[in-house]
Amino acid sequence: MARPNTYSERKTAVRRIITAAKERGRxxxxxxxxxxxxxxxxxxxxxxxxxxxxxxxxxxxxxxxxDYRATIDFDMERFSRQYGKGK
Known part of the structure; x- marks a missing residue:
């Protein structure tokens, strides 16, 4: 069984996730x-x-x-790809 992550390891991992999301947008x-x-x-x-x-x-x-703008952009792109090709 794997060793549970310590509080500081967990906090560092969460911070890295947040940083990556902000850099990439998603x-x-x-x-x-x-x-x-x-x-x-x-x-x-x-x-x-x-x-x-x-x-x-x-x-x-x-x-x-x-941010919310990134979610809107993602949904618009996904929606356009899904429904925009048939026209």
């Missing part, structure tokens, strides 16, 4: 797991902590976003 759990070298379940817990900090926004299962 980060998914899979991307964060690759960056941190952690299991997806652990990253999900850290995403909840990052969201509670108020510095990033969680948008469903789409990941963490730096």
């Amino acid at each position: 980060i998914t759990t899979r991307q964060a797991a690759e960056i941190l070298g952690l299991h997806l379940n652990t990253v999900e817990k850290y995403f909840r902590d990052a969201e509670k900090s108020g510095e990033v926004i969680r948008h469903g299962k789409c990941g963490l976003f730096r």
